[in-house]
Amino acid sequence: MIDLLVMAGVTYLIRALPLVLVRKKIENRFISSFLYYIPYAVLGCMTFPVILYSTNDICSGIAGTIAGLFFAYQKKGLLFVAIAAVLAVLVIKEVVRFV
Amino acid sequence: MEQFLRGIKDGIPIALGYIAVSFTFGLTAVAGGLSVLQAVLISFMCVTSAGQFAGIEIMFAGGGLVEMAMTQLVINLRYALMSISLSQKADQSMNIFARLLVGFGVTDEIFAVAVGRKEEVGKEYMYGLIVIPWLSWTLGTLGGAALGSILPVILSEAFGIAIYAMFLAIIIPAGREDKNVIWVILIAASISMLVYYTPLKNFISQGFVIIIASVIASVIGAVLYPVNRENDSIN
Structure with a gap:
């Protein structure tokens, strides 16, 4: 049950916090490139x-x-x-x- | 109210797509030993495909909370970028309270529809867009969890591939658009296979393989093929 709460908590915070805190565009090219590739890398190694x-x-x-x-x-x-x-x-x- | 209904209408196609995958999730969760209630609660509270499938694998394997938190962090990191991007498109009605609520429902598909609109998005539209897919994700899970045990084995085994086929449907078209993405996918998949087919498998858990492989592949991608400022959106 605790693992469920950890799972839901992390998932929620990672979505909600940027929406509340970050209102400017990310300027750092390395970070924005890293974030661009992450979804495909995650799904690739999961598949x-x-x-x-x-x-x-x-x-x-x-x-x-x-x-x-x-x-x-x-x-x-x-x-x-x-x-x-x-x-x-x-x-x-x-x-x-x-x- | 008009914007809310608009959101509902845009959310219906997403909701239809969610039924098959959440059904598979419910089926997989119960087959692995979770209760129907647990499976439904996970979908109700998390509303995310890849994260949930990885999460229950960690539960089945008896992984620790740190592994759970780290895995969810890496797999769901893409949502942070989507939320940042969505934030640029929000109108004044999106106050802090609305952002805290909308943040709950930022999925790949909901994000794609919201940022695909020409105009700014307000809170009413987002509430409408999120609510039906959220319900269908939860109810689909209930269906899979409850019916899984009476489904013929051959069918439930065949459904096991559904989530991975959906992943292919996300990454392969993206790779066609941008061949750098293909390289990143190949690197991540190679690391994952290296671990799977060698004794390393006995030392590294599934959750950490995802973290290690995707971080290495994305760092290599970011160093070798940095994204241009102009087209750094996720789509």
Whole structure:
């Protein structure tokens, strides 16, 4: 329960404090560049390699990853890419089950 | 009131997108051993995708509070930048009280819609924009948490990939726009894989891998490819 409060507290403060305290634009080029890259770096290392193992078998994991990469590259929306990956996983799981 | 309704209308597409991912979150949380109430409370109080998924992994692994706080700090650091950026767009109605409330609901998608508007944004608009996605995030979690156990295994396993596919949908298009972003993603993913596939995995917890990999990759990015003042917005 305490870990939930820590999680919620940190998440809230990091969003609310800058909104209250920082009203000027960040001028430091290094800091603004660092902040620009952080979201992509975080999501990149959270995604790889665990996406391959996220479905409990590597074959369907690879298929889902390929489908996700393909449709993300086509700039499809979040929901579309998620559903496409899930469907690719389901197809491979069904195929594997019958061979 | 008119601005509030405007916000509600703009929030509905975001809310629809949140249902699938929060459903997966609820399912994952309960599968890992949390109660339905805990899963719903986390979504109700945090309203963030990546942070919550990383957070429950730390809970499952029995990680400490410092690790939890540090991980949330790094993963959610992007919100600080979004809040700073949103702050520049706020009108006079956004007093301190309103900012404390709006701060709760700054997600990637809500931020993107708010700063995408031509005019300044006021508190009523932001309240409207936040409330429906917040509810759908919470209710989707409830759905996943409650139905997870009666869902066929093959379906719940397949849903496991949904959150990562969403991450791809965020980072890959950004990488197409700016190839420096691709390099930063590759560096972060390589460090993560290096740890995963070597004995280092036994010494470094998942939360710290995220911190180390993303800070190293972003510092390298900031040093090698500093962003121009003109296009330093997150989108």
